[in-house]
Amino acid sequence: MSGQQLDLLFEDAPAPAVGEVSGRRRVIQLGQELLTYSLHRSKRRSIGFLIEEAGLRVTAPQWVTVPQIEQAIREKQRWIVSKLAEWRSRRLPTRIDWREGGKLPYLGGDIILRMDGGLRPTCLEGNELKLALPGDASVDRIRDAACAWLQQRALEEFTDRAQVFANRLGTAPARITLSSARAQWGSCTTDGVVRLNWRLIHFAPGIINYVVAHELAHLREMNHSRAFWDTVQMLLPDYESSRRELRQHHPDRLPTA
Ligand SMILES: [Zn+2]
Structure with a gap:
């Protein structure tokens, strides 16, 4: 334990x-x-x-x-x-140790922070996030570099998943953007812009799928009616357990908030 x-x-x-x-x-x-x-x-x-x-x-x-x-x-x-x-x-950790060897929650697991020098761009190798930073980098620089990488990964992940759901739905969002909203996981505007909280990248794929499916379902139903939930279920038949799990979390209480 x-x-x-x-x-x-x-x-x-x-x-x-x-x-x-x-x-x-x-x-x-x-x-x-x-x-x-x-x-x-x-x-x-x-x-x-x-x-x-x-x-x-x-x-x-x-x-x-x-x-x-x-x-x-x-x-x-x-x-x-x-x-x-x-x-x-x-449960996620309440804070992250922004230093060599610190753990970062990513897609429902943990990856380890490593300072890799400045010779190549930041990349994930196995479960190690090799940051393009010197060994003596400050906490602020480590946090900024790691969060920038997480945001880039978040946009790629969310876009890929949205593509799959858009195909099933027969309609695609006009645009997908990241948000760092303090009280919201996602939103969808009437002109089809879907915003997704980049901190969702900390969670297991099932939870990310649920939020993406939820927002995309709003492209068809701009409400939370029975028809809306039927659409979510069509996109993601087992959404309910992920929805319940997400309720245990709040964007403002994540370790990168
Ligand atoms: Zn909604």
Whole structure:
């Protein structure tokens, strides 16, 4: 289990004490593993479980004791563990180490930053991004060069995918451009200009496909009607899982934002 991500659940070592860690954060022993969760009190009448950005969130009525809550967690253990595994696998790092050996999320995996000198243009070799930069390049230059490469790759990827969907749809966008919108993954104007957030390049291809298919479907249906969703489904039959996955993310909370 990676020890890099601090909020990671089930950390083996160093073992946090079981009980209250700080404020609402608590730790419970579940079998061999330690599970961190946040506890919120509310007026609701039952105990609720939610996997959110920071992991497991438990909401319980004021009158339910912690041992009762932890009993409920144990009863729901199987569901919680499988949901958390899903959550962990789609989680992106909160920041990137802009230096030699740093990891960059790319198409759902990680690539490694390497300073390759200035003799040839930046290129990807295997899982190493060989940047056209000297070994002592500053953090800003590394970030700028890596993001420029990501944007160039994003435009190529998005354009290729849009081409496939345009053929299926029988109509093509007038233009595809990149955006770095803070609150939007994509948009489509009435004159057929499709804008796609370049940071989507961090995600697995399924998610990128979903956003591209969504925006292209707007070329036919400029709304979110039943007909629109039927069009998305025609373009991408299994779009729903990618759509759900994308909901866990926000453009403003990506590591390059
Ligand atoms: Zn839409």
